[in-house]
Amino acid sequence: MEDSQKLALFRESGIYHFNDSNTVFIDPVRILNRSYIRHTVSPSTYYPRFFQTLTSTTVPSSPTKRKRKKRKRSPKALNERELIAFRRHQELRPLLVKAHECLLKSNELLDAFRTFRSEGASSYCLKEKCVGDDEQCFVELALQSPQLVLTLNLRVPVPETYKDLEDSPNVQYCEQRSILPAFNNLVVNDTEDDAVAEILNNHYIMPRESCFYMSDLGQIRNLIPAHADCGFNLIMVDPPWENASAHQKSRYPTLPNRYFLSLPIKQLTHTEGALVALWVTNREKLRSFVEKELFAAWGVSYAATFHWLKVKANGSLISDLDLFHHRPYESLILGYSPGKVKHSDNRSKFKPLKEDHVIMSIPGDYSRKPPIADLLQEYIPGIKPPRCVELFAREIMAGWVAWGNEPLHFQNSRYFVKK
Numbered sequence: 450m451e452d453s454q455k456l457a458l459f460r461e462s463g464i465y466h467f468n469d470s471n472t473v474f475i476d477p478v479r480i481l482n483r484s485y486i487r488h489t490v491s492p493s494t495y496y497p498r499f500f501q502t503l504t505s506t507t508v509p510s511s512p513t514k515r516k517r518k519k520r521k522r523s524p525k526a527l528n529e530r531e532l533i534a535f536r537r538h539q540e541l542r543p544l545l546v547k548a549h550e551c552l553l554k555s556n557e558l559l560d561a562f563r564t565f566r567s568e569g570a571s572s573y574c575l576k577e578k579c580v581g582d583d584e585q586c587f588v589e590l591a592l593q594s595p596q597l598v599l600t601l602n603l604r605v606p607v608p609e610t611y612k613d614l615e616d617s618p619n620v621q622y623c624e625q626r627s628i629l630p631a632f633n634n635l636v637v638n639d640t641e642d643d644a645v646a647e648i649l650n651n652h653y654i655m656p657r658e659s660c661f662y663m664s665d666l667g668q669i670r671n672l673i674p675a676h677a678d679c680g681f682n683l684i685m686v687d688p689p690w691e692n693a694s695a696h697q698k699s700r701y702p703t704l705p706n707r708y709f710l711s712l713p714i715k716q717l718t719h720t721e722g723a724l725v726a727l728w729v730t731n732r733e734k735l736r737s738f739v740e741k742e743l744f745a746a747w748g749v750s751y752a753a754t755f756h757w758l759k760v761k762a763n764g765s766l767i768s769d770l771d772l773f774h775h776r777p778y779e780s781l782i783l784g785y786s787p788g789k790v791k792h793s794d795n796r797s798k799f800k801p802l803k804e805d806h807v808i809m810s811i812p813g814d815y816s817r818k819p820p821i822a823d824l825l826q827e828y829i830p831g832i833k834p835p836r837c838v839e840l841f842a843r844e845i846m847a848g849w850v851a852w853g854n855e856p857l858h859f860q861n862s863r864y865f866v867k868k
């Protein structure tokens with residue numbers, strides 16, 4: 450395909466495939482926008498780091514501040530775990546370098562990045578004028594007001610014109626409001642339009658045909674479907690892994706690894722099986738926990754690892770590729786959950802995955818993962834369209850069930866612009 454055609458496709462879909470490789474560049478804003486009818490995701494709020502320089506002024510450093518002398522540290526020998534991590538990185542390095550070279554050679558795509566900022570800047574102004582919502586901490590709210598309710602505003606066809614739905618474009622719509630428990634309750638937008646959930650004067654945009662269940666891990670079993678053929682074909686998991694970063698601690702609570710062993714992956718799996726996609730950080734201890742304990746506890750067989758390489762808007766990596774504790778990439782470990790016993794021969798039917806997939810994008814807010822479900826479609830077993838669930842979600846996608854203690858976090862209207 451011609452570069453210009455690929456670029457046109459990218460503008461529509463948010464996905465740019467590089468020739469002859471399993472390397473893609475994605476724009477999460479364009480991908481997410483396909484989930485909404487009357488709203489668009491604001492690039493300036495999705496990419497806060499990228500837009501920071503537009504709004505913030507640099508504070509000059511105080512001339513009285515004495516510069517601390519950098520002490521020279523002698524290089525420390527790597528311990529056994531660090532050595533494994535080092536070798537893992539060395540093995541992966543050529544693939545990442547090659548993927549990054551593809552991006553740097555793609556002048557048209559790099560030019561398109563430059564326009565992100567000007568496109569986003571106008572929506573930033575709009576957002577400033579029309580949205581005043583505050584950030585709500587759902588974890589605290591759940592503790593203080595477990596009985597809290599929300600108002601769900603759906604746009605549904607007026608009953609008299611309902612029969613015309615199929616043949617007439619002039620169907621009239623009306624607002625339908627329902628008061629529902631905000632926590633420990635499945636909130637459903639079964640319309641083909643955006644819905645708005647209102648909690649304590651804050652507004653949250655729900656994409657079409659989506660659900661969320663906001664609860665603590667203790668209630669996750671309420672997501673298990675009564676019948677396995679109503680289970681899920683894609684199970685995305687982004688656990689709150691423990692991390693030494695103080696920054697992370699202030700963003701959301703974390704949990705010790707053993708808590709994830711009892712996630713009901715088997716019970717959430719569709720009869721025909723599921724693709725399980727698990728985000729992991731680069732800590733070697735975590736990788737070996739997943740490989741040796743977690744997948745076995747879930748009954749999941751390893752399939753492959755995809756790599757998310759984080760770049761800046763000028764195409765450069767967000768940090769040095771070889772920086773030991775701040776690698777510019779994270780991994781998505783994929784495996785198959787077999788489904789019902791009578792379908793045990795499923796394993797041989799699951800499509801094999803290659804280890805050479807690299808996904809590049811400009812990162813959003815802290816720990817926000819890019820929406821990559823489109824890239825997994827061909828590997829998802831069972832019914833089409835597949836039934837998808839995200840565990841520990843902070844946002845909701847069209848057609849998905851989002852579960853976690855703050856699945857509405859990035860649905861706040863502050864992240865959107867009205868069309």
Ligand code: SAM
Binds near residue numbers: 702
């Ligand atoms: N995938 C998300 C994204 O792209 O923005 C990031 C998820 S973040 C790594 C982990 C999430 O798990 C946080 O929203 C955190 O609040 C939530 N979490 C932490 N402890 C939890 C618990 N006990 N029950 C439910 N969710 C929890």
